[in-house]
Amino acid sequence: MTVQVMLISPALNAALREARFDGDAPLDAAGARRARAAAAAVPAADRQLRGPSERCAGTADALGLRTGPEPAVRGWDMGRWSGRRLAAVGGEEPEAVSAWLTDPSAAPHGGESLLELCSRAGRWLETLESAGGGAGLRVLGVVEPAVVRAVIVEALALPPEAFWRLDVAPLTLTGLSGRSGRWNLRCGQPLSPAPAG
Template identity: 85%
Template sequence: MAIQVMLISPALNAALREARFDGDAPLDAAGARHARAVASAVPAADRYLRGPSERCAGTADALGLRAGPEPAVRGWDMGRWSGRRLAAVSAAEPEAVSAWLTDPAATPHGGESLLELCARTGRWLETLESTEGDEGHRVLGVVEPAVVRAVVVVALALPVEAYWRLDVAPLTLTGLGGRAGRWNLRCGQPLSPAPGD
């Protein structure tokens, strides 16, 4: 059964602009305005969902999507680092940050390891095949960039370390088409306003 999975990364917010480990900060006015401006470029889907964060909820609303929260695609749990600036954590805990960046099983923050994030998103991909009918279908989700990166790593069977080599810009569309074990990737398509918008 063919599946099309389309993932939109949320709009900018203050946490992303300040290089913070997102502590579930909402969209700011500029992020919401940008999302509304590109709403007409969002592709149609058979099923809509979003990560449970305020940023994903705000982006989905600004895009005009009726997307319910899906806990399986929640953002990366950064434990006690949530809401803190990366620069401050790096200065205070250089060894911990180094371990986090080099060991996929490390959890110096007390949250979720990179391996756990990838395993969780992989299980979610598998559920898409087991819960839908025999015809091809399209699923569109607004999910945190960490989730987009993890889904790509799992779907393409990349080494988990490849996660750190993937960049996901705000309000971009990453698409996977196929089925478990045989996914094709279309990545980083910016959502652009329709001409005349």
């Protein structure tokens, strides 16, 4: 059975603009406005879901999606670094940040390692094949950029280090189609035209 997975990265908020680790905060006015403007470009799906963060919830609402949180696609658990600025943590704990960036099994923050995040994303992806009941399934989700990147790493069997080389812009659609062990990627489609200016 072929599954189509469409993942939308949420709109910007203050925490993302400030480069905070997993800064779970609601959308600001600009992020909500951009998400509402993109609502007409959201593709149809058999199943809709979102990550549990406030940013994913606000984006899903602004896009007109009415769905509850899916714990399996929650954002990356940054442990004691959650909500802190990358620059501050890097200044206080440079060796820990270096380990986090270079060793996929490291979790100096006490949360999930990169390997654990990717493994969780891969398990979720595998569950979708059985959820289709033998027919093609189209799944649409609003999930944090780290989850999009982890899903890509797992689907394409990339080395975990490739995670750091994948950029996921706000309000873009990343698509995967296929089945376990055989996925094709379509990445980075904007949901609406770039603003003029």
